[in-house]
Amino acid sequence: MKSLIAPQSRFGLIWFCLSLLAYVQSADADTTAADWAAVTSPSSDAGQSIGTYNGGCIAGAGALPLDGPGYQVMRLSRKRYFGHPSLINFIQQLGLISARDNLGTLLIGDLGQARGGPTPSGHRSHQTGLDVDIWFLLLNPAEPRILSEAERETKNAISVVDSRADAVDRRSWNAAHARVLEAAARQPEVDRIFVNPSIKQELCSRKSPGSTEWLRKIRPWWKHDDHFHVRLKCPPHNALCQAQEPLPAGDGCDASLAWWFSDEAKAPGKSAPQPPPPLPPQCEQLLRQP
Numbered sequence: 107m108k109s110l111i112a113p114q115s116r117f118g119l120i121w122f123c124l125s126l127l128a129y130v131q132s133a134d135a136d137t138t139a140a141d142w143a144a145v146t147s148p149s150s151d152a153g154q155s156i157g158t159y160n161g162g163c164i165a166g167a168g169a170l171p172l173d174g175p176g177y178q179v180m181r182l183s184r185k186r187y188f189g190h191p192s193l194i195n196f197i198q199q200l201g202l203i204s205a206r207d208n209l210g211t212l213l214i215g216d217l218g219q220a221r222g223g224p225t226p227s228g229h230r231s232h233q234t235g236l237d238v239d240i241w242f243l244l245l246n247p248a249e250p251r252i253l254s255e256a257e258r259e260t261k262n263a264i265s266v267v268d269s270r271a272d273a274v275d276r277r278s279w280n281a282a283h284a285r286v287l288e289a290a291a292r293q294p295e296v297d298r299i300f301v302n303p304s305i306k307q308e309l310c311s312r313k314s315p316g317s318t319e320w321l322r323k324i325r326p327w328w329k330h331d332d333h334f335h336v337r338l339k340c341p342p343h344n345a346l347c348q349a350q351e352p353l354p355a356g357d358g359c360d361a362s363l364a365w366w367f368s369d370e371a372k373a374p375g376k377s378a379p380q381p382p383p384p385l386p387p388q389c390e391q392l393l394r395q396p
Contacts, residue, residue, distance in 0.1 A: 142223030155234040155347040161383030164222035164235030176201030189217040190235035210244030263332035291320035300335040303366035310359035
């Protein structure tokens, strides 16, 4: 049967279809943080972290149960309680340690989104399911209770740092905070933990023999006065996960820590914000999966 479309028209139709396909592919590749936040269910793959901590995604994420021994999840409306199975296990084990040692109930902030990726607010990292924020606010172990949904949305983390004194605030900091940080840093899957420089200084002032390895993982970073940020290593058999550069040798209680209290560190020069790194192509494919 002869075509009813003239050759010129057929060429125009082909050109239109190719142009439309190119547009759709371009739009898919140019995903936004809002696109990632809109997907609220993990993929059905096995757990795989893909890309870098601030430019990646997570396939086969697990959802952290909202309550467990020694911990409770905060800010449920954000739906950022997803992570690599290794991260879910880490949080649950740290909660068990906190409960066993009577340190208080851990309040868990953000992990990541259902498929990772950039978030509309709050973070540049937390994209590969290997990061979690844990508040320094510990619920009293002598009065255990489950927070209401409203409390989880309105209760705020508290700072444990006196910024004017460049030291921890003794009104809010206590020995339980140091013990939780040590317990977290001693876990072999932990790569590093970000805290306010004054907290690192406090830990260094009380270090004991044999603390070099875990104390080395505690890294000073701006802010982080009301929570600590745990970052896990790339899990085994996650070939597409890109590790961060190795930590320097030593416990970090040297001149490198003193710099954080210098005028240069306190008033860093303003520079243009760096654009986020492009996501690996596997992440774009992951986002489009049903």
